[in-house]
Amino acid sequence: MTPQFVNAGKIRLLNSSEPAEVHFENLHRQYADALHRLRSHVDDAIDTGEFVRASENVSLLFFRYMMRELLPLLSIISSDDDHLCTKCAIAAYKLNELALHKYNC
Numbered sequence: 001m002t003p004q005f006v007n008a009g010k011i012r013l014l015n016s017s018e019p020a021e022v023h024f025e026n027l028h029r030q031y032a033d034a035l036h037r038l039r040s041h042v043d044d045a046i047d048t049g050e051f052v053r054a055s056e057n058v059s060l061l062f063f064r065y066m067m068r069e070l071l072p073l074l075s076i077i078s079s080d081d082d083h084l085c086t087k088c089a090i091a092a093y094k095l096n097e098l099a100l101h102k103y104n105c
Contacts, residue, residue, distance in 0.1 A: 005031050066095050 005027045012024040070092040 001027075001031055001034060063095055063098065067092065070095065 008020070008024045008027045012020045070088060
């Protein structure tokens with residue numbers, strides 16, 4: 001359905017006639033309805049608690065990765081650019097504090 005929706009959008013942009021507008025709006029409603037049904041099926045199929053736990057684990061891994069990547073950057077930045085060095089240090093500190101607060105690590 002996506003290719004039909006995209007093509008109808010292109011036709012609507014190039015030819016602003018009433019039939020093109022009606023066709024696009026019909027496809028838009030059908031597409032929105034299909035997405036709503038798909039979202040409902042996915043919500044029914046996924047255990048919410050497990051999804052939240054998996055999301056938190058991914059977030060923690062992301063924070064640890066960012067800390068691992070940001071800290072070496074601080075040593076690379078020359079002391080000539082104090083403003084940039086300060087911004088990186090603050091970003092690393094904030095990420096670390098957020099990870100500590102959110103995940104009690």
